[in-house]
Amino acid sequence: MNHLTRRPRRNRKSDVIRSLVQENHVGTQDLIYPLFVTEGQNQTVAIPSMPGISRFTLDRLLDEVGLCVDLGIKTFAPFPNIPEEKKDRFALESKNPEGLYLRTIAEIKRQFPDVVLATDVAMDPYSTDGHDGIVDNGEIINDASLEVLGQMALAQAQAGADIIAPSDMMDGRVAHIRNILDKHAFYNVSIMSYTAKYASAYYGPFRDALESAPKHGDKKTYQMNPANSREALIEAELDTQEGADYLMVKPALSYLDVIKLLRDNSNLPIVAYNVSGEYAMVKAAAQNGWIDGEKIMLENLLSMKRAGADIILTYFAKEFAQYMKR
């Protein structure tokens, strides 16, 4: 009848065959779950722009970590919600050993020694300016900010962090942090650099969660222009030279090409940050019944793997782990 020798559909003819030829997979072990911690006790505060995600007081956060561990999630990225009265221009609260964040790190590691913590280094949660570096006359001062970031990273390592994740985009911070960590014999504490972090409107819900939006101006003098991809290679080259152990691209879905670019140009593990706005869009459409939220979650995570991500930081981690258990 006809003479089609090549019939790609043969490799799609059943579930089993489709699984045999499947090129990419997502597993719970690939995911890092971000967590929001807030001061006080016995409180879980839902974040309206991120349905399913809450800010937890430390006692409740520990319960949440326990639940997630039982689901197979092993790696977490905690972020602190700092009350306004503890903020200042220099983010001093970030190195207070009795402060919320360092206590949180120490307590999670004490109760769950096998859990891996990737801790956030940037000034914005602690800064009255809401910027990731020191602000002087409206300008974000790079080199003075490095001092603060280095001290913050050291304090987190002392509290028990396994991986330091600088999200600030100051120049030279990976080298500076590596140097301080090594000087204090934290040779085995890793650095997961936010290598290509774009100045993105997709961070809106996260800034609601932490109450950390910039009080003035925007982050365009340090975060990257969404129009650029070659610039991501410059950042990747520098982070690699400076000693990064992981390279991150953030956001993920609108930047799959950048994930692929770094994958093709580096042998380091590539991390995709599936950010708050990407999560919120899926949740909003699903709540309206406009899309199938669970299928979209799976498709999105798979897309990031296909683009070349080894690891995905995602607010969907718990939901994905629950799905895998079923």
Ligand code: PBG
């Ligand atoms: C700030 C930081 C941001 C996110 C992670 N770390 C926001 C920003 O740069 O303003 C965003 C994460 C998300 O949107 O999920 N250092």
